[in-house]
Amino acid sequence: MPKQKKRKLGRGVAIVGGAMSYFGMYPDKTSRDLMAEAYTDALETVDKGIDPRDIEALYIGNFTADLFEGQGHLGHIMADWLGLAPRPATRVEGACASSGLAFREAVMAVASGMYDVVLAGGVERMTNAPTENVQDYLAAASDVPFEVDQAAFTFPGLYAAxxxxxxxxYGTTREHLMHVAVKNHQNGALNPRAQFNSSLRDIMEQRKKRAEEKGRPIPTWGDxxxxxxxxxVNPAVAExxxxxxxxxxxxxxxxxxxAAEEVARxxxxxxxxxxxxxxASAGPFTTWGGDITGIPSARIAGRDxxxxxxVGPEDIDFAEVHDCFTTAEIMAIEDLGFFEPGKGAFGSAExxxxxxxxxxxxxxxxLKSKGHPVGATGVAQLQEVWTQLRGRAGDRQITHKDLRLGLTxxxxxxxxxxxIHILERK
Amino acid sequence: MDLTVAGYMKELSEHRIAASRCNDCDALYLPPRPICPNCQTRKMSVERLSGEGTVAGLTSISIVPSAMAAKGYGRKNPYVTGVVALKEGPSLTARIELPDDGGEIQSRVGMPVTASFEAEVDGDETRVTLVFQPS
Incomplete structure (x- = not known):
């Protein structure tokens, strides 16, 4: 464990605007089209309005437009398309954490005093690639010579292992995992921009209705x-x-x-x-000392x-966690200290x-229900927490408790x- | 051997599992690496491992990458891969061959396994991968 240095921002940084595009399958939209949607909606969310020319720099999270659409060098494409060139634009890549990192770079750029107002974005266009290619492209985020070339792991496979x-x-079963999916789909049903804007109950009833309409036997699922x-209807991907x-x-x-807190008003x-x-960073599984029931870099970043x-985990009012798979949410809520190791699956089921x-x-x-355009996910999580903290999340607003601290x-x-970021309502 | 990815693969092609041991702190690394993360030293010795261990985690993959689809794997013919903790301490990721007895995948965690070396010829190149079998 490296020596701990107490870290702090050089000056306060606030979020003054934010939006996500509709998440889903949009065959006619390239990365820049999607980014323009999120950007123009974000400008609209600034309470007192913003002159786009106030934005001094851009950090754009993207995993691999190189593979998904043959487009590298994404920073300047976005600066130009959003009308912000010649402002400096930097693409930031950290696989599915790309825009979490882009946000962090934006925050540090403002905290350093270099800029007062900075844009952090994220984008991924994924659905135009065939399924096998998507598996290949996502697998590029693993340790390729060892996890892919030697072991033929896919991304779901890694989280399955x-x-x-x-x-x-801990003696848990697939049913514990199902509780995570059921809960997140129920939540997504309240989010108009979610890819799956329906509960699993609704999806199930639709399938029954479709069978009935087509004169096929109606499935007997009770719940x-x-x-x-x-x-x-729910085939194995990677057991x-x-x-x-x-x-x-x-x-x-x-x-x-x-924006810098001193200009944010x-x-x-x-x-x-x-x-x-x-x-925090870490090597692959093989560097984790034999324990793969949680994610070491998440524990370290959480602690930091x-x-x-x-604050401590007990002070966090709500969180958006990286549930790329149901197993991932269970590990996340333990790695963040919300549950003891081994208790996250049972807590989710309860x-x-x-x-x-x-x-x-x-x-x-x-990610499960809202969708996971990998490079866009980190900033989308932050945007949700920002929106909830300000009480503006519409039908899905948390109303049963006061919100002061949210975590991504x-x-x-x-x-x-x-x-990992913690946002605070002033 | 060279403490590089290619050096490790060459060892595999000669049916050896090479690891590196830090001469200062005695930590053992697989794949072999040139710098010890524990004490930053670059004094490493090469050691060969037994290939015996236990399954730490595993999965049966049905939605397969293109390279495995080309070999005939897929929804109707999934393959198993996982993480194996070797008895010397380090772990590695490799394919695993399971008995076809319908057991639930998580029930295989802890199963003792032994490495075998599988050669695959692709044009002029032969690539050797590790595949573990129940001991």
Whole structure:
């Protein structure tokens, strides 16, 4: 463990605007089209309005437009398309944590005093690639010579292997994982920009209705768990993970505008500031000392974030965590200290992470239901937490408790990169 | 051997699993690496490992990458891969061959396994991968 240095921002940084595009399948939209949607919507969210020329620099999270659409060098494309060239634009890559890192770079650029107003964005266009290619491209985020060339791992496979280690150690089953999917789909049903804007109950009823309309035998599923246990509608992807344990392949973009706290009141009187920004790296599984039931870099980034904010896990009112797979959410809520190791699966099944619980997890629907355009996810999580903290999340607004501190947990690969932020309402 | 990815693969092609041991802190690394993360030293010795260990985590993959699809794997013919903790301490990721007895995948965690070396000829190149079998 490296020696701990107490870290802090050089000056306060606030979020003054933010939006995500509609997440889903948009065959006619390239990365720049998606980014323009998120950006123009983000400008609209600035309470007192903003002159786009106030934006001094851009940090754009993107995993691999290179592979998905043959487009590298994405920073300048976005600066130009958003009308912001010649302002400096930097693409930031950390697999599925790309825009968590982009946000962090934007925050540090403002905190350093270099700029007062900076844009942090994220984007990924994924659905135009065939499924096998998507597996290949995502697998580029792992340790390729060893995990892919030697072991033929896919990304779901890596999180599935962690899942089996967890299940074997703590005696949990696939049903525990199903609770995460059911909860996040219920949340996503309240999010109009989510890719799956419906609960699993609704999806199940639609399938029954469709069977009836086509004169086929009507399936006898009694509830969501029956539905998820039926391999004909929920086939294996990488055991124990089935289709509905996996976040979807998604097109989408996200955008946040940050400003130095000392100028932020020019844009809004409803301030949300960055209480902590932490990031950690790790090697692949084989460097984790034999334990793959949690993600070491997330634990370290979480610890650093709590220390920077001067709070503990018990102080966090709600969180958006990186549920790329159901197994990932269970590990996340343990790595962040919300549950003891081995208790996250049981807590999820007991409803302790639901939207009406003491600490709601993924009220946006999470990656699972909202969608996971990998490079856009980190900033989309931050945008959700910012929106909830300001009480402007519409039907999905958390209303049963006061919100002061929200956390985002954004993981690249299987924890090669973790970025954790804590936002605070002033 | 060279402490590079290619050096490790060459060892595999000669049916050896090479690791590196730090001469200062005695930590053992697989794959072999040139710099010790524990004490930053670059004094490493090469050691060969037994290939015996236990399954730390695993999965059966049905939605397969293109390279495995080309070999005939897929929804109807999934393959198993995982993380194996070797008895010397380090772990590695490799394919695993399971008995076809319908056991749940997580019930295989802890199963003792032994490495075999599988050669695959692709034009002029032969690539050797590790595949673990139940001991």
């Amino acid at each position: 962690m899942g089996t280690a967890y299940m074997a150690r 969501e768990f029956d539905f998820l246990s039926d391999d004909s 124990p993970l089935h289709l509905f344990d996996c976040s979807p392949v998604t097109d989408g973009a996200s955008c946040i505008i940050v 020019e844009y809004t009187d409803d301030l949300v500031t960055v209480a902590a920004s932490a990031q 974030a709590y220390e920077m904010a001067g 409803g302790l992470t639901s939207r009406d619980s003491d600490r709601p997890i993924n009220v946006s629907g999470g 947990h954004n993981v690249g690969g299987t924890g090669g990169t973790s970025a």
